[in-house]
Amino acid sequence: MPDPSVTHHAEKEEAGSCCAGDASCTADPTAAQPQSITDEPVSLLHYRIQGMDCPSCAATIEKSLVKMPGVKTIQLNYNTAKMQVAAGEAVSPALIESQVEKLGFKAESLDRNEKSQTFTIEGMDCGACAATLEKHMKNVPTVEGVRVNFSTGKMQITHDLSVEEIAKEVSNAGFKAILPTGRGNEGPAKKNRDSATTIAGVLLAFGFFGSFSDVSPLLITLLYAASILIGGYKPARSAYYAIRSRSLDMNVLMISAAIGAALIGEWFEGATVVWLFAVGTALQNKSIERTRDSIRGLMNLAPQEAWVKTGQTLSRKPVEAIRVGDIIVIKPGEKIPLDGEIVAGSSTVNQAPITGESLPVDKHVQDVVFAGTVNESGSLEVKVTKLVKDTAIARIIHLVEEAQEQKAPTEAFIDRFAKIYTPIVFVLAIIVMVMPPLLGWGPWGEWLYKGLELLVVACPCALVISTPVAIVSAIGNAARNGILIKGGTFLETAGALQAIAFDKTGTLTEGKSKVSSLYTVHGTEEEWLAVARTIEEHSQHPIASAIVTYASEQGISALEGQDFAAIAGKGAKATISGEEYFAGNPKLFQELKVSLGDMENRIQSLQNEGNTLVVVGTRLKVLGIIAVSDTIRTSTAKALKEMKQVGIEQVVMLTGDNEGTAKKISQEAGVDRFFAELMPEDKVEAVKQLQREGKTVAMVGDGINDAPALATANLGIAMGGAGTDTAMETADIVLMADNLEKLPHTVKLSRKALRIIKQNIWFSLLTKLAALILIFTGDLTLWLAVMSDTGAAVLVILNSMRLLRLKS
Missing domain, CATH: 2.70.150.10 (Calcium-transporting ATPase, cytoplasmic transduction domain A)
Incomplete structure (x- = not known):
């Protein structure tokens, strides 16, 4: 497996390269550039790489880029997903991005942040609208990159235009762009078309009930026509811009169906299609706004x-x-x-x-x-x-929004499917309208009507929205509960976990030494503990601090001492009341030839159980023994028990401690299996062993020392993200608190999200299949086709919103 941090030099490594290929090298990558040979100016380009699943992906990218003419060096770190490229002037950032995209990944320039902005977009009705806007903005010459996300209602764009020019271009595509002020209290304005929908509905109702009376048929037709014009203005406008952008979205299909219905004299059907579509869209927007509010709530937490x-x-x-x-x-x-x-x-x-x-x-x-x-x-x-822009809450919001905008594998697949499905059904609808009548299989009106129904069924809205809304809801719920999930990919992986490996120190345990027990040999406990405190107060060692803290808690004060001295690797000493006292490990007293007597067996037993021992005494006798150990977190056993309840098959502990300590901690914590006496590279091998056993593995650590194992696992989970930037950078999921209490909720939320996504996909597909079947049996009407489409989309959103209410 390639090293997670890869540095490659395109030129000869002898040209000043001290550490080619060494992941630990911190030298300036430009130092190895052979400018003396080419005299070509070199610039550094920085990117964030999306889509890497393992360190092998990093190797694939660097092997391809290093062959590009003009590229001098590449430094790619899988753990942080960041890449630095040293290249000549002929190599543009866009060229690097294009090459990375050809390899199946996405490179986001970090050097153009001053030109990158995020806008809130109003007027998008579904994912197809987002595609239309994205396509339109990509055609603007000075726009270098754009990404529009319907679920979050945001557009990220890198450009050289003014805010007003961007707003104008977005308006030309049929939408409205608002640049947030950064305080997070901006929300989409109330849509003006609510009143238009109401008026269209009233006109439709008058026409429908008028058809049962002596009202003139012409008046009824005019009422239906007015309903179509008023209710269909906004969709028709959106359809116009979609066609201009060469997109085939739901607005194009719906308006085509409504116009077709009017042309064949089905005015009631056409008006009903338009009104139901408007009502369904309004319900969709109101529902999805609630998912977007989950992040706005976070934004408004801090006072202004x-x-x-x-x-x-x-x-x-x-x-x-x-x-x-x-x-x-x-x-x-x-x-x-x-x-x-x-x-x-x-x-x-x-x-x-x-x-x-x-x-x-x-x-x-x-x-x-x-x-x-x-x-x-x-x-x-x-x-x-x-x-204010660098606070923990600001970083959380930024990372959560980025996470919500990244496509999960399921979502990406459905988007590709929808791009194929919609044009195929559209073409099929035209064939159904034209071919059967030409072949004499029925009247034109009948087949035109069936073709219009097919146009409506061609809208894959419910299917397209089935995954992103669930992911946005789940990530929003997690963020409110102190869990940072960095994208839909990691949400899906968390839902499929079979084994979780935990680092011991600082994860399962407190990571701080504490006095666990005392054993008196001569004198009273208070007397020799006062001696121990006096000696250890002059040491900075963590074990010494644990003893001083314990003595202080017991109300035992230090004595008058002098001649304090450390004994390297063994302990310390001091003279108290004219007598020399020692505090150190058992080896120190063996060298002093002081008999440990009956305590030898006890010492051996305590060491086997993972305790560090401090013996206190003089040159003649042992006064007492202090056992110091790392303690299990109060939340650990409960959290691991809940992990098994939510379906994790195996809980594993990884530690550098000896077998005895590992066994003791594993029994207290309730883990199924442990690997002891591991070096950092051994932890990587332990994770790989679990993967070779066919398990999807998560690694839980502090995000710093455990970075290689976090990177190797299918999912890296870091603890204590609120206090460390490194944890936020290295892990796929970050538990903001420094404990494991939220880990079971993370797995439960992920698994429920996967279930809901599957429910949404199957419901959407079966609804479409049923509609397609009913078209050719003659049992489907145009307005029922609209209801099946918009109704399915609303139900999918409501089903996804259940994730917002999942309690931890």
């Missing part, structure tokens, strides 16, 4: 203003005007406006909006607080550490 302390005075300022290093004051009950470090005061803070933790967390001086969390009790003075 804060109290800034200058000297002894407080002033109210917008958060955008506050700089790193400013002191802000948060009063009891207020939301924290920016990330920072407490410099005065203590309080309990509700971090649920960021981490999903159910209980408030105690915060004191030097503790970190996050924007969007709630200060529940005391007043706090906080030194700002991040600007």
